[in-house]
Amino acid sequence: MSERVRVMLSEEEVDRRIQEIGEQISKDYEGRQVHLVCVLKGGSFFMCELAKRITVPVSLDFMSVSSYGSETKSSGVVRIVKDLDEPLKDKDVLVVEDIVDSGRTLSYLMEMLKDRGPKSLRLCTLLDKPDRRVVDVNVDYTGFQIPDEFVVGYGLDYDQKYRNLPYIGVVELD
Ligand code: IMP
Ligand code: MG
Numbered sequence: 001m002s003e004r005v006r007v008m009l010s011e012e013e014v015d016r017r018i019q020e021i022g023e024q025i026s027k028d029y030e031g032r033q034v035h036l037v038c039v040l041k042g043g044s045f046f047m048c049e050l051a052k053r054i055t056v057p058v059s060l061d062f063m064s065v066s067s068y069g070s071e072t073k074s075s076g077v078v079r080i081v082k083d084l085d086e087p088l089k090d091k092d093v094l095v096v097e098d099i100v101d102s103g104r105t106l107s108y109l110m111e112m113l114k115d116r117g118p119k120s121l122r123l124c125t126l127l128d129k130p131d132r133r134v135v136d137v138n139v140d141y142t143g144f145q146i147p148d149e150f151v152v153g154y155g156l157d158y159d160q161k162y163r164n165l166p167y168i169g170v171v172e173l174d
């Protein structure tokens with residue numbers, strides 16, 4: 001069986017949208033410093049591209065979480081694999097994710113981060129699959145709402161592959 005990737009969102013479309021979100025964030029955080037929290041590994045490509053387009057001062061931190069449960073269904077109980085280096089106390093924190101699917105991971109993570117006392121806490125995701133939502137998550141910035149298809153590229157993987165694709169695609173088996 002061979003795998004092919006069908007393009008869902010081209011590199012140009014993704015770049016243009018990240019530029020728009022970057023401009024919006026720069027306006028919303030005018031006069032402040034925004035502290036970007038990247039959720040590894042998926043969020044890393046998006047965060048780098050986004051950070052380059054934000055014109056207010058930016059600081060960065062990274063965390064890695066794994067969700068208990070099967071490969072295809074997250075349980076919503078999140079284990080921290082790599083924690084942040086710095087405290088969030090009194091910072092304007094913007095969490096940067098690749099995708100919100102069921103919402104289980106993000107709702108758990110956002111609650112956990114809120115307990116660390118940031119001045120503000122918002123969420124930015126490149127992709128959102130609203131049809132799949134099981135748990136409510138308040139998303140402040142969304143790149144694209146997409147249909148319920150398994151996507152790869154721009155940080156998203158299928159069996160750890162395809163994260164490096166500069167566009168969003170759907171894996172097709174034939
Ligand atoms: P949630 O807890 O169901 O919202 O799971 C979100 C996580 O599942 C994301 O951070 C991704 O790592 C993974 N995920 C969900 N949908 C996709 C997809 O279409 N492609 C690749 N990974 C996905
Ligand atoms: Mg992720």
